Amino acid sequence: MxxxxxxxxxxxxxxxxxxxxxxxxxxxxxxxxxxxxxxxxxxxxxxxxxxxxxxxxxxxxxxxxxxxxxxxxxxxxxxxxxxxxxxxxxxxxxxxxxxxxxxxxxxxxxxxxxxxxxxxxxxxxxxxxxxxxxxxxxxxxxxxxxxxxxxxxxxxxxxxxxxxxxxxxxxxxxxxxxxxxxxxxxxxxxxxxxxxxxxxxxxxxxxxxxxxxxxxxxxxxxxxxxxxxxxxxxxxxxxxSQFLRRRWETRSYAALGPLWQDVTGATPEVVLAAPELNEKNEKDADDSDFLLHRRVIEINDGALALRPHRSPRVQESAERGVAARGMAGTPEGDAIVEAAVLRAAVHAKQAGSETRAEAAPPAPGASSREGNLRAETEWLLLVARAYAQDGVAGSVADELTPAGTDPQA
Incomplete structure (x- = not known):
């Protein structure tokens, strides 16, 4: 022994x-x-x-x-x-x-x-x-x-x-x-x-x-x-820890893809220009941190550009649906509401609707997440999941903004 x-x-x-x-x-x-x-x-x-x-x-x-x-x-x-x-x-x-x-x-x-x-x-x-x-x-x-x-x-x-x-x-x-x-x-x-x-x-x-x-x-x-x-x-x-960080960044980048595609499709002007590759930035162009940071910025800029189309009616209806499920005041519940508002804003922008005099306020905690890549990414992941999968976010936005109609009506 x-x-x-x-x-x-x-x-x-x-x-x-x-x-x-x-x-x-x-x-x-x-x-x-x-x-x-x-x-x-x-x-x-x-x-x-x-x-x-x-x-x-x-x-x-x-x-x-x-x-x-x-x-x-x-x-x-x-x-x-x-x-x-x-x-x-x-x-x-x-x-x-x-x-x-x-x-x-x-x-x-x-x-x-x-x-x-x-x-x-x-x-x-x-x-x-x-x-x-x-x-x-x-x-x-x-x-x-x-x-x-x-x-x-x-x-x-x-x-x-x-x-x-x-x-x-x-x-x-x-x-x-x-x-x-x-x-x-x-x-x-x-x-x-x-x-x-x-x-x-x-x-x-x-x-x-x-x-x-x-x-x-x-x-x-x-x-x-x-x-x-x-x-x-x-x-x-x-x-x-670096391996885990890169894996999280890669998976987060992919998970944000559908939300990014819709938001930037409605606001293509927010897409950042591709960097000119040279010896200094060629490595950054394939770096997971760089790519994720870029995607988060473009989604946030797109959401900001869509602000004039954010419907208070959609937000109120989504909040009622979230409250009925007992999720009011939770990060997941807030993400469902935000996903519904974004979906309706994307539809309104693509339909050429007029901008609103009074837009729906931003989601809770926006200022506290500002400048924190991980916190911002985790929030957008919740929004992207609700945007793609949650029934409340999809049904509320689609009911109140049917294709080809004015969501303000």
């Missing part, structure tokens, strides 16, 4: 590191190499706990697996800070801070190596082991605290939802790292003073059995996975 857990974590982290190192569109985001170092360091730390790997290295130097694992963990902690510094500081200042952290890392690892060697020569002195653990835990704990504070603060300022969620997941991982650090300090004090509070050389049968394994095994595993997941989530979520 433990072997499978550590092996799986190491493989996942190495794959994640490969994703980060892989260039995207010829560029790599800020902090790529720091992130890769973080993930690889954590992967090597967990790999050193896999039984067959641990047996292989300790056949050369007894108990050296602990030193390797702890060193890789400190390297990962340094990489975490390096990543954060590159995001939050100016390049020159970030480089100076990272160099200082690397010097502290080297000094800490060197101190741990010296204490480890002395511990082996003195038949594993408990006091030397306690000093070794305190160096390790101090560096790790301070780093986890700083990173937790910075990621939580940054999550409050981030505009992208995936970044906010990712940073808060990372902060949760840092909390588990602090729990692990506190456990290690407790263990170091127990060993250094011979208190016997934690059994020596005891192994965990599961990640939570006995209870202390929740701190020694589960807490660091969760810390690593949550930190890796939190920092990687925005990079993975971004292309997926």
């Amino acid at each position: 433990i072997s499978l857990l550590f092996s799986g974590v190491a493989i996942v982290l190495l794959l994640t590191a490969g994703y980060w190192v892989r260039g995207r569109n010829g560029q790599r985001p800020t902090g790529t190499w720091a992130m890769a170092a973080l993930l690889v360091s954590f992967a090597l730390a967990f790999a050193s706990y896999v039984p067959f790997v641990e047996s292989a290295v300790e056949s050369l130097v007894p108990h050296v697996g602990r030193l390797l694992s702890n060193s890789f963990t400190l390297a990962a902690a340094t990489s975490v800070l390096a990543f954060l510094l590159q995001l939050n500081l100016e390049p020159d200042e970030a480089i100076r801070s990272i160099r200082l952290r690397v010097l502290f890392l080297c000094a800490s690892v060197a101190g741990m190596a010296v204490l480890f060697a002395a511990e082996q020569l003195t038949d594993r002195s408990p006091k030397l082991y306690a000093c070794y653990v305190l160096i390790y835990v101090s560096y790790l704990g301070v780093t986890a605290k700083d990173f937790c504070e910075q990621t939580w603060r940054q999550s409050k300022r981030s505009r992208r939802r995936s970044q906010r969620i990712g940073l808060r997941v990372t902060s949760a991982g840092c909390v588990f790292a602090l729990l692990y650090s506190a456990y290690k300090v407790f263990g170091a004090v127990s060993v250094g003073f011979g208190l016997g509070l934690i059994p020596e050389n005891a192994r965990c049968s599961t990640p939570v059995t006995p209870f202390r394994c929740g701190f020694s095994v589960t807490a660091p595993a969760l810390a690593v996975l949550l930190i890796a997941l939190g920092l990687t989530l925005p990079a993975v979520a971004w292309p997926f």
Whole structure:
């Protein structure tokens, strides 16, 4: 169970590191190499706990697996800070801070190596082991605290939802790292003073059995996975969210087609001129966002041009029909009324009817949606659906504006 857990974590982290190192569109985001170092360091730390790997290295130097694992963990902690510094500081200042952290890392690892060697020569002195653990835990704990504070603060300022969620997941991982650090300090004090509070050389049968394994095994595993997941989530979520956005834009563009065709057929002057294709705008001409934005503008401009033909009688009749169905005051009900008014206005314009002295007012919420492409599109989708499918919108408009007659009559 433990072997499978550590092996799986190491493989996942190495794959994640490969994703980060892989260039995207010829560029790599800020902090790529720091992130890769973080993930690889954590992967090597967990790999050193896999039984067959641990047996292989300790056949050369007894108990050296602990030193390797702890060193890789400190390297990962340094990489975490390096990543954060590159995001939050100016390049020159970030480089100076990272160099200082690397010097502290080297000094800490060197101190741990010296204490480890002395511990082996003195038949594993408990006091030397306690000093070794305190160096390790101090560096790790301070780093986890700083990173937790910075990621939580940054999550409050981030505009992208995936970044906010990712940073808060990372902060949760840092909390588990602090729990692990506190456990290690407790263990170091127990060993250094011979208190016997934690059994020596005891192994965990599961990640939570006995209870202390929740701190020694589960807490660091969760810390690593949550930190890796939190920092990687925005990079993975971004292309997926873009795919969903483009699919919504493409489907919305198609769904608005029938409404657009009728409105622009009655008011062809609102159709925007096709752009002259060149190297700058050739891509925009096929972009779903560009096409949808253009269609929404043309429908709105057409509705504005049809305003003199908006019939109050049609609007009142549609409102009564909507109220009879219990939909009055709902977005769907308002869309049905608007669809009926638009259908009647299109018929009136095509029939050459005279303009009205008093036109029906626009649909509710028009000013609040102005300038918001998604809100405007979602509203027009409701109108387009009612325009094409709803019985009230069709029957009211057709009854009050029969072909070839004046809808004002």
